[in-house]
Amino acid sequence: MSETDKLKDFLFDTKKCGWDNISDDTKHEIMKFSDEFIHYLNKGKTEREASSFIAEVLEKNGFVDLKDKMVLLPGDKVYYVNREKAIYAAIIGAKPIEAGLNIIGSHIDSPRLDLKPNPLYEDTGFAFFKTHYYGGIKKYQWTTIPLSIHGVIVKANGEKIKINIGEDESDPIFTITDLLPHLAQEQMEKKLKDGISGEDLNLLVGSVPFGDEKISERVKLNILKILNDKYGITERDFLSAELELVPAFKARSLGFDSSMVAGYGQDDRVCSYTSLRALLDTINPTKTAVCIFADKEEIGSMGNTGMESHVFDTFISELLNKTNSNRPNLLDKVFCNSKMLSADVDAGLDPNYASVSERNNAAYLGRGIGFNKYTGARGKSGASDANAEFVAQVRGILESNNISYQISELGKVDTGGGGTIAYILANKGIDVIDCGVPVLSMHSPYEVTSKFDIYEAYRTYAAFWRN
Ligand code: MN
Numbered sequence: 001m002s003e004t005d006k007l008k009d010f011l012f013d014t015k016k017c018g019w020d021n022i023s024d025d026t027k028h029e030i031m032k033f034s035d036e037f038i039h040y041l042n043k044g045k046t047e048r049e050a051s052s053f054i055a056e057v058l059e060k061n062g063f064v065d066l067k068d069k070m071v072l073l074p075g076d077k078v079y080y081v082n083r084e085k086a087i088y089a090a091i092i093g094a095k096p097i098e099a100g101l102n103i104i105g106s107h108i109d110s111p112r113l114d115l116k117p118n119p120l121y122e123d124t125g126f127a128f129f130k131t132h133y134y135g136g137i138k139k140y141q142w143t144t145i146p147l148s149i150h151g152v153i154v155k156a157n158g159e160k161i162k163i164n165i166g167e168d169e170s171d172p173i174f175t176i177t178d179l180l181p182h183l184a185q186e187q188m189e190k191k192l193k194d195g196i197s198g199e200d201l202n203l204l205v206g207s208v209p210f211g212d213e214k215i216s217e218r219v220k221l222n223i224l225k226i227l228n229d230k231y232g233i234t235e236r237d238f239l240s241a242e243l244e245l246v247p248a249f250k251a252r253s254l255g256f257d258s259s260m261v262a263g264y265g266q267d268d269r270v271c272s273y274t275s276l277r278a279l280l281d282t283i284n285p286t287k288t289a290v291c292i293f294a295d296k297e298e299i300g301s302m303g304n305t306g307m308e309s310h311v312f313d314t315f316i317s318e319l320l321n322k323t324n325s326n327r328p329n330l331l332d333k334v335f336c337n338s339k340m341l342s343a344d345v346d347a348g349l350d351p352n353y354a355s356v357s358e359r360n361n362a363a364y365l366g367r368g369i370g371f372n373k374y375t376g377a378r379g380k381s382g383a384s385d386a387n388a389e390f391v392a393q394v395r396g397i398l399e400s401n402n403i404s405y406q407i408s409e410l411g412k413v414d415t416g417g418g419g420t421i422a423y424i425l426a427n428k429g430i431d432v433i434d435c436g437v438p439v440l441s442m443h444s445p446y447e448v449t450s451k452f453d454i455y456e457a458y459r460t461y462a463a464f465w466r467n
């Protein structure tokens with residue numbers, strides 16, 4: 001290396017491909033970790049399924065339901081399940097909670113199609129379910145793919161029936177049809193966003209009429225008969241159901257080199273899984289480690305399972321009560337002393353659509369975990385902009401642990417924008433920065449991530465709590 005090369009190497013912040021210079025052992029670890037992540041993706045395709053998967057893993061690893069613990073001591077591990085859709089977990093630190101929390105927060109809801117309250121109808125010999133999409137989707141991506149139905153039906157007497165159809169190889173699947181190209185001249189002239197309308201997203205669920213009598217809606221009747229035989233429900237029970245349509249295909253390794261993961265719901269289950277694994281590695285932290293798995297992020301974090309609700313505050317108040325350290329207004333002080341990684345995915349630069357990214361400030365797959373100092377849109381509007389002092393502190397943790405990271409923006413200025421749960425926690429007084437795994441095809445039925453970045457996210461979260 002010449003003197004000039006050395007000088008350049010010292011002065012430049014050259015972004016490197018993470019796959020260069022890693023040992024065979026590390027590569028093996030990365031592949032193994034991703035296989036376990038793929039299993040989680042396939043087991044937890046909805047917020048309820050992810051939540052029950054996470055609760056089970058926490059239980060197996062010594063975490064106890066907060067309601068079963070009256071007194072909390074340093075090292076104790078607890079969790080709280082919020083209405084089967086969100087989870088908050090904590091490991092009590094050696095320092096008092098008042099010294100602040102180290103929080104990592106992701107979300108476990110993903111864009112999908114929900115059934116409407118009155119979903120079932122018959123049209124021209126077919127039975128369909130009406131849907132209402134959840135979160136930001138490109139509607140055309142949800143036609144002509146196999147879909148499975150997940151969720152719950154709760155009867156008026158409180159009996160709850162869990163539904164999961166289309167995941168088992170022996171299950172039927174469902175689909176939303178689209179027009180054949182031969183007759184799609186008019187449709188193809190439309191703008192892409194108008195090609196498929198929200199009311200066109202009708203799920204095909206059957207075609208056999210019931211009996212041979214001269215009554216109307218016999219296909220619908222047959223579907224209800226099947227559902228009644230199997231689940232004991234009638235049409236009215238759909239009124240108190242939460243049924244979600246998600247891609248039926250499995251998450252898989254992607255590429256000849258198996259370097260990537262393709263799968264539904266990686267926004268944001270890639271961050272929920274990596275933070276869960278990091279939490280399991282955290283033993284006797286100095287400050288109390290808190291892990292959030294939120295619901296409703298994709299539709300603005302509203303409702304009592306979203307981060308805008310006060311249920312999380314109540315969870316932290318309970319930690320104060322049970323460590324016998326609570327007093328008036330202490331919660332506000334706790335938040336002002338706390339630090340948080342908002343663990344949510346980042347937009348990866350896609351060479352096929354590079355024009356929406358600004359190359360100096362884009363996140364690249366394979367270069368490590370992606371940080372967004374701020375998100376927002378049009379002049380950072382709506383952004384929680386992380387303070388330089390906190391960014392420096394996080395950089396220090398990453399650099400001292402040799403973790404590959406990149407700090408980026410979501411696309412070119414004025415091209416679009418986005419947000420996460422970061423601002424909600426920042427508004428409480430917490431120092432927050434967004435960081436997660438860069439994704440291609442975000443919010444599509446089949447999102448793509450790099451296994452290297454997944455592993456670096458896990459290492460980042462573990463190092464943050466270890467610190
Ligand atoms: Mn997200």
Ligand code: MN
Pocket residue numbers: 267298443
């Ligand atoms: Mn999202």
